[in-house]
Amino acid sequence: MITKLPRWVEIGGFWLACIAGSTNTIGLLGFKHQAVSHLTGTSTLLGVAIAELSFTEMAHLLLVILSFVLGAAFAGALVGGVALQLGRRYGVALILESLLLLWAMFVLLGDSTLGHYLASAACGLQNGMVSTYSGAIVRTTHVSGLFTDLGTMFGAWIRGHAFNSRQAVLYMLLILGFVTGCGMGALLFQRVQFYAMLFPACVAAVLAVIYWFFWLQSRKEKT
Template sequence: MPANYARFLLNRERTLSANRQLGWALAFVAGAMNAGGFLAVQQYTSHVTGSLSMLADQLALGQLGLVVDATVSVLAFLAGAIVSSVLILEARRRRLASEYALPLLLEAALILLFGLAGSQLSRYEGLLVPFTVVLLCFMMGLQNAVVTKLSGAVIRTTHMTGVVTDLGIEIGRALHSRRTPAEGEAPVRTDGPRIVVLAGLLLAFMAGAVAGAFGFKAVGYVFTVPLALVLAALAAVPALDDLRR
């Protein structure tokens, strides 16, 4: 990956084009890790909605062990978002070029850890499931916080509910704008670029999920290594720029 392109994607001064392209890339990673993680431990980890629902259901059923599992999942996602925010704010305070790269470097390291340790822990189911769930939830919280901060809360990459909702709203506006406005009625304006961003996020997440599912099925945990290396290569350029300074 050319160094200048990595700087463009992770520059402290954000542009709509950089946000869009980085969002698509990270949505692909999130989709791949979510689908691959499910095949590993039969649990999705890219959002906390299901964990909160499971917490309530298992509490009502008296399954306290599963209540603890769901609580830990939510807390791991929260911890990832907290760590991401702290890294970004500290880098911003120091005026580092790697303001948004540091959390992604950490994510790349965690993906690699998942790939290397998962195959070893797969022999011990009692360790594999809690390790994988905590690691992936933390990673998803980390990534989601990065994209939320750099895009001004416009882009999300780890869960698609909001993306599909917003896409539906924009398509509805586009369809409605075709009608002739009534006298005195303000015309409905279509936000074409936003539709492109949202559709791209949805397609990228889906493509990542398909790649992750088939990759994990074919080669197991090794499928995560290329994801980790690409993400690390992307984030390493601004970090190396800081080191040179």
């Protein structure tokens, strides 16, 4: 149970969710109304494609799903743990995510579906970086689970259990970050189309630099 939430977890979680929200909105507006930061919608479309025997669409959606899984798998191999812990290779993962988003932007500008797979892989990489913090499930690429967790927390509180306000704050910040990112992605896509991918790509790169700086500072304080 979270009793004390470090500021870097709050800020980092907010901006990671912002990255995912903006990337997903750009996907919805520009990838044939297809989400990329989570697989619920993609799996639904896959079921529809199977029912309609649309083999081209089936292959495309399967590749989007596979790209997400491969991104998450790479994160698991790179970071080496599901629990959030300062010192792991989150900075490297964020730089790779930034590069994937930039690559996606350039190929999407050339009207290539490869951009869908690269964007999905970037979201899978981010989602695979962090799964838990102090017993709380941390989701930064989708919000259904966050709303579910908040609902069950309130339900348990009604039954007389203690309410973990710090955990609730984390969940609400992640939701706020995702929605903020969606708004930014929509505004930017209306103005610059797929160049809007520069926003989440740059945020990921900046987060990597900040993480490395914060990690180095914490090491100096311990010595």
